[in-house]
Amino acid sequence: xxAGETKPAESARSIAWARRRQAxxxxxxxxxxxxxxxIGLIVLAIIVLLAVLAPxxxxxxxxxxxxxELPPRDPPSADAWLGTDRNGVSVLLxxxxxxxxxxxxxxxxxxxxxFIGTAVGILAAHFGGWPSTILMRLTDFFLVLPTLVLAxxxxxxxxRGLGTIVLAIGVASWPTTARLVxxxxxxxxxxxxxxxxxxxGAGHAHLIGKHVxxxxxxxxxxxxxxxxxxxIIAESTLSFLGVGDPSRPSWGGILQAxxxxxxxxxxxxxxxxxxxxxxVIVVLCFTLCGRALETVLNPRLRGQx
Amino acid sequence: MRLGNPRVARSVRSLVxxxxxxGLVSVAAAPAALAQEQDEKxxxxxxxxxxxxxxxPFMAILQSSTGIGRVAFDYLTRYSAKDQEPIEGLATxxxxxxxxxxxxxQIRDNAKWSDGEKLTAEDxxxxxxxxxxxETAATANGSFVxxxxxxxxxxxxxxxxxxxxxxxxxxxxxxxxxxxxxxxxLDKVDDPKMDQPPIVSSGPFTITEFRPKEFVxxxxxxDYWDGAPEIDGLDFVFYDNADGAVSALQNGEVDLVNxxxxxxxxxxxxxxxxxxxxxxxxxxxxxxxxxxAATKDGxxxxxxxxxxxDVRVRQAIAKAIDPQALAERVMSGYAExxxxxxxxxxxxxxxxxxxxxxxxxxxxxxxxxxDAAGYERGxxxxxxMPNGTPLEFRLLGHKGRAFDEQSASFIVEWLKKIGxxxxxxxxxDDQVNEMSSAGEFDLMFSGWGVNxxxxxxxxxxxxxxxxxxxGHGGTTDSFFCDQEYDRLYARQLAExxxxxxxxxxxxxxxxxxxxxxxxxxxxxxxLEAYRSDKFADFNVQPQPTGVIMEQNGNWGYYQAKxxxxxxxxxxxxxxxxxxxxxxxxAVAGGGIALRxxxxxxxxxx
Numbered sequence: 064x065x066a067g068e069t070k071p072a073e074s075a076r077s078i079a080w081a082r083r084r085q086a087x088x089x090x091x092x093x094x095x096x097x098x099x100x101x102i103g104l105i106v107l108a109i110i111v112l113l114a115v116l117a118p119x120x121x122x123x124x125x126x127x128x129x130x131x132e133l134p135p136r137d138p139p140s141a142d143a144w145l146g147t148d149r150n151g152v153s154v155l156l157x158x159x160x161x162x163x164x165x166x167x168x169x170x171x172x173x174x175x176x177x178f179i180g181t182a183v184g185i186l187a188a189h190f191g192g193w194p195s196t197i198l199m200r201l202t203d204f205f206l207v208l209p210t211l212v213l214a215x216x217x218x219x220x221x222x223r224g225l226g227t228i229v230l231a232i233g234v235a236s237w238p239t240t241a242r243l244v245x246x247x248x249x250x251x252x253x254x255x256x257x258x259x260x261x262x263x264g265a266g267h268a269h270l271i272g273k274h275v276x277x278x279x280x281x282x283x284x285x286x287x288x289x290x291x292x293x294x295i296i297a298e299s300t301l302s303f304l305g306v307g308d309p310s311r312p313s314w315g316g317i318l319q320a321x322x323x324x325x326x327x328x329x330x331x332x333x334x335x336x337x338x339x340x341x342x343v344i345v346v347l348c349f350t351l352c353g354r355a356l357e358t359v360l361n362p363r364l365r366g367q368x
Numbered sequence: 369m370r371l372g373n374p375r376v377a378r379s380v381r382s383l384v385x386x387x388x389x390x391g392l393v394s395v396a397a398a399p400a401a402l403a404q405e406q407d408e409k410x411x412x413x414x415x416x417x418x419x420x421x422x423x424x425p426f427m428a429i430l431q432s433s434t435g436i437g438r439v440a441f442d443y444l445t446r447y448s449a450k451d452q453e454p455i456e457g458l459a460t461x462x463x464x465x466x467x468x469x470x471x472x473x474q475i476r477d478n479a480k481w482s483d484g485e486k487l488t489a490e491d492x493x494x495x496x497x498x499x500x501x502x503e504t505a506a507t508a509n510g511s512f513v514x515x516x517x518x519x520x521x522x523x524x525x526x527x528x529x530x531x532x533x534x535x536x537x538x539x540x541x542x543x544x545x546x547x548x549x550x551x552x553x554l555d556k557v558d559d560p561k562m563d564q565p566p567i568v569s570s571g572p573f574t575i576t577e578f579r580p581k582e583f584v585x586x587x588x589x590x591d592y593w594d595g596a597p598e599i600d601g602l603d604f605v606f607y608d609n610a611d612g613a614v615s616a617l618q619n620g621e622v623d624l625v626n627x628x629x630x631x632x633x634x635x636x637x638x639x640x641x642x643x644x645x646x647x648x649x650x651x652x653x654x655x656x657x658x659x660x661a662a663t664k665d666g667x668x669x670x671x672x673x674x675x676x677x678d679v680r681v682r683q684a685i686a687k688a689i690d691p692q693a694l695a696e697r698v699m700s701g702y703a704e705x706x707x708x709x710x711x712x713x714x715x716x717x718x719x720x721x722x723x724x725x726x727x728x729x730x731x732x733x734x735x736x737x738x739d740a741a742g743y744e745r746g747x748x749x750x751x752x753m754p755n756g757t758p759l760e761f762r763l764l765g766h767k768g769r770a771f772d773e774q775s776a777s778f779i780v781e782w783l784k785k786i787g788x789x790x791x792x793x794x795x796x797d798d799q800v801n802e803m804s805s806a807g808e809f810d811l812m813f814s815g816w817g818v819n820x821x822x823x824x825x826x827x828x829x830x831x832x833x834x835x836x837x838x839g840h841g842g843t844t845d846s847f848f849c850d851q852e853y854d855r856l857y858a859r860q861l862a863e864x865x866x867x868x869x870x871x872x873x874x875x876x877x878x879x880x881x882x883x884x885x886x887x888x889x890x891x892x893x894x895l896e897a898y899r900s901d902k903f904a905d906f907n908v909q910p911q912p913t914g915v916i917m918e919q920n921g922n923w924g925y926y927q928a929k930x931x932x933x934x935x936x937x938x939x940x941x942x943x944x945x946x947x948x949x950x951x952x953x954a955v956a957g958g959g960i961a962l963r964x965x966x967x968x969x970x971x972x973x
Contacts, residue, residue, distance in 0.1 A: 129690075129778055129782060136631055149770070150774060223792070223793055224791075305767045305794065309773070309776065309792040309794050310780065310792050322609055322611050323609050323611070323629075323769075323773055324629050324770050325610060325611055325635070328615065328636070329631040329635045330635070
């Protein structure tokens, strides 16, 4: 804002960008003061980097069950630091590649869910009247449907694959986002500058695109981070229940394989613990980040300071 | 009929043992415990990890359901526990006419239905006639009556079966006998009422309660003609996965578990109060390849991949699969690599391919053959049919079955090497059933328990075993239909000379192997475990290397005996010591606590 006042010669666009950069810088500084959020972000960055670099750092061919030389269900050893699974594949390798699937599905499902939620929320709040009624009743309908049951049903009916899981989680988990975004949109639309630009003849597209969306986005962003955590858990649950994509290792899928081969009976902790701990760490990191972001961006959550 | 009834001798002996040990125990340590055991009902709780498709004996196909049928219903004859030879069942004696076309069975007059009515030859005739006349009733067991001409019951204790051609399987009719007075009142055989208790039956146990996916409860039939079972009840409890069943066994919530994974077996082997049984199995696992599903009348059904109708593709797949690796890696050596549909445990009928005939694991050769057959690789490395359809197959398997889940990744990798893309579809049992009987699969994991008489397992591959348009009227394994095979089937069925029949049976297996509507992957060892503190050793079939559950009979359940109070396991002694120790600690601790409290009270005052 100050930038705009001191340099009136600049174009409106560059002013807006400068303001946004500044806001982002302020958000980052505030975020950085939250130690939990910062740790979460760093750990996440490392995990994502490792997952992305998996094809470079490891050999995918070692996942091939027909060529592995290691004995099955073997405790940790020099060849396999986290032991081997029921087929004689290194659990460490499975977890590593599983992270790719779990993160990919987590992100994609969260994006889909947030996209649907944001669209429904903004449209409902912006237009009001009967479109709002219809959209919100639709939201309510999906809200009361048990998420997991809906996701299982969808995953069971649709053909197997990553896309199906993403769709199942995304479609089942958008209503909370929609409610949140609608509430935020309503408060934004009540502000005078919206009324001003409406008076100046702004259309729906302009209002939503230029004013409402940018104002809602930070909150959506914080919400997305939290939804990713939920999506990863949902993915693991679906895979554990056996409706996941069996052709790729995901953390839930590894757990499911461990259980069905009798790892719990055998006491094969190296087979059961790593995927579980992996899920816990990633979900914890996302939650820490999400909470920190939310505190920064949502004034109501900011304490006395 | 040879029947040196070994059961009588055994039960007398066990009676002596029980009373002896009982006496010892009551003198020695725990009269209260014994009295309690006598008062309480003894129920054998069996864990099931497979679902129930039907309790209706005409429709039941899944092993779990037919296994329950074997304890609830009676059969014309039974297979002995010792060596699986036919012995008396409802029939006490039998003779054949000189032309082998007419069989006269003497039916016992001391068998009763669970509702109190008397079981007569009329009921048996009714059951067989129903299967002959009603297509739906022939769903599960139609193959046994395929050459029957007429079944009559001249009086209550005589059953006469006339066949069109001599039938070699007359003492192996695996058909549960149902009561005429109940079934004749039904409109249709697949009436859902018949999947719910009360189910009137005559076997050693009666089904009293059924909650799908929870349990099936059976009560002992105290009036059973071969003597009441020694236990009072039999519960089949469902578990979603084998680990759940195993921990239930460890906690004493169930008494008998089967289909263990090697990991579970090896763990349970070393545990107290649990005994394990590794049996040479009569089951095989196979990979079906949909050779073009069609109904009995040849009407195509389902959506199988057209390339699999080409026998060359099926043979190439057979060469790209390594049963040896599956037996070693998936089953950890608790299996023998498979070849034909009759497991080696039935040595008279077992056929082994010669070295020339055997599909040797040789992906390079398979690739050459597919090249020669005109299945060129596309740009993505996946082969295509001449019309451009890529060779992408779905692989259907049972969720929660470790063998399916694990072997699937092997199959995917192996077939990838010969340019075939496979996607896994691991789904619920009932969904697998539905899709397989509708022909909606390309590749599919399946498996069968084989009877001592090979007729049933061979009959599964006949053209006439395929279902009708409604999905009933037959149980096919792979929708295989081959005139040559059917001709051989008819010949073995009519052959009365045992050696000659074995020869034909082997030719059939050869034909099946060569046509490759399936690849037999392995013959599993049956891995079972039970609570040795609660139950005495079970009667296995065949002796001494056989199974407890999934028998060709009900000996395991029917002759289950409560343990001898665990006297030999040392469990009560240990328990009593533990209880004593706990009591002492509790008394001492309580005393100290009381003293302390007393002190503090004193102190306060």
